Amino acid sequence: MSTLDAVPNGIIRFGKEAARVTPNPLARTRRLGAALLALRTERGYSHAELSRKSGVSASVISRTENPLGDPGRKPGLLSVRRLLDALDVSRGSREWTIIEGYAEDAANSRWWDAATYTRMGDGQRTYALVEAGASTIREYAGLLLPGLVQTAAYARHRVLAVTGDTPVTDPDPIVRGRLERQRQAVGAGLARYQLVLEEQAIRRRPVPGDVMLEQLRHLLALMDGDAVSVRVVPVDAQLTAGFAPRAPYAHMTYPDMDDPPIVVVDNVTKALLITDSADVSGYAQLHQRLREAALSDADSAAYIRESAAELAAATREG
Template identity: 70%
Template sequence: MTPNPLAKMRRLAAALHDLRTSHGYNHAELSRKSGISASVISRIENPVNDLRRANLLSVRRLLDALEVPRNSQEWAAIESYTEDASAARWWDAAPYSRMGDGQRISALIEAGAASVWDYAGLLLPGVVQTAAYARHRILAVAGDNPAADPEPIVAGRLERQRRVVTEGSTEYTLVLEEQAIRRHPVPAPVMREQLEHLLSLIGDGVSIRVVPVDAHLDDGFAPRAPFAHVSYPDPLDPPIVGVDNAAVRVSLVTDPVEVTAYAQLHLRLLRAALSDADSAALIREVSSSLATTI
């Protein structure tokens, strides 16, 4: 499986930060010693705030300045993190160049994931949407903007779906509020096609569970926004959470305590949800009811 670029960026950041602080350097001092600007050093050490790729030559100069032996395991490990973090990314290819910054962040955290635990409240997450559902939602958000072109965004969502849900080796678990399947944010025929699509995705590492409106939630705590808890095959690559804030691009949560809290929240939602079989039956029932309105 391809390593996750952001996970390796975070491993690189931690390694360089530890080396710098162990030498007692601040950013300005390491900049003078290495010839790499303090802003670049800060960016490498804070990859979640700046998702640009690290430059291998810059990292090598920093390692030399930090007196890491070139033939050491430490040098090899940090160089490997940098190479993995800087590898080509499918979303940079021409067909996906205009799929949106928020979606680009989602693709970044999903890449090479071992598991994605998704939660959605009122709308279905992009990674399971049909082209028609996605297109309607994108145009609804665009409003009267005549320049709005949904197709690059649709293409990005479908490619993410292929890689994460239908053809990849990622374990995908989606917890949906009942409102997400009963509400009609798109025309009835499109919604029915979408619900049938959800049913077709279930199985082979894909679980879709519905939380009934009257479900009891442990501790009474409910999520405020859709989120995805993502973990990776390498146990040393820390999990991360992407929170879908409507007003801004996807926010990344990296603090281990907060990430664990989101994982526990997802498990509480799972306990409140219907079983896989009962969830599928409810989705099928709602889909069938839409047939009479078409």
């Protein structure tokens, strides 16, 4: 039996089961890098000088200080401890404990490390990384429904529709990844999820009619809970300042207020991370403008329900 077979209808329903809040590994990696960079700068060491003193290669020091070049990379705890020793940070001091804690949080095992998810795809790994431990997820989608609300059937059809040099022949690993992302990100009821959809994402039929009907009904079921808000932007909506997003994005915040928010933008070929504070803040403001321009939660539910009814009638006629 596959992992998908264990999930009724391949659908994850967002609930409120108890779960432990874990720090976001990328946020902790960034805080680790910032702390080590500040210490090295304060001590006046170059990368080469600190490398000679610590026994840690200059390239590892650089990657640890600037983790966004390889955001999925885990820091080496031994290397971090060597660097702290070389930077004359006293073992057992508050500073040592805090910085070592960043490294331990960043190096912890992640659910996507399991063999089951090795083929879920690099793009999904990036999304899983920034979603981990989030307290709010604000997402925008234009033409297609995003992974966090997709049914298994919708996801499978979309994965198979992707073309390229190496077309996907086995969609199950990617679909499993999406379902687990749903469970981990908002399924435990820890994160509040605000989704803004363009009207086309509801009206367009990128999958067979019966699959789209199941998907719309699933979306309505998600909206019954307190953790999920879905708003639909009509095609004739008036946007404040006339600004509209050019690509799907997701804006994440975390329970620890010192963990900086992160935005991930889907540009079709890969997921891009936005970390500059001004840019991230701009996305938060954009999302609020989109929510204000959209139908209310109640009116959006009514719109989706009407679309589902029309699709059901058309499916019966067909």
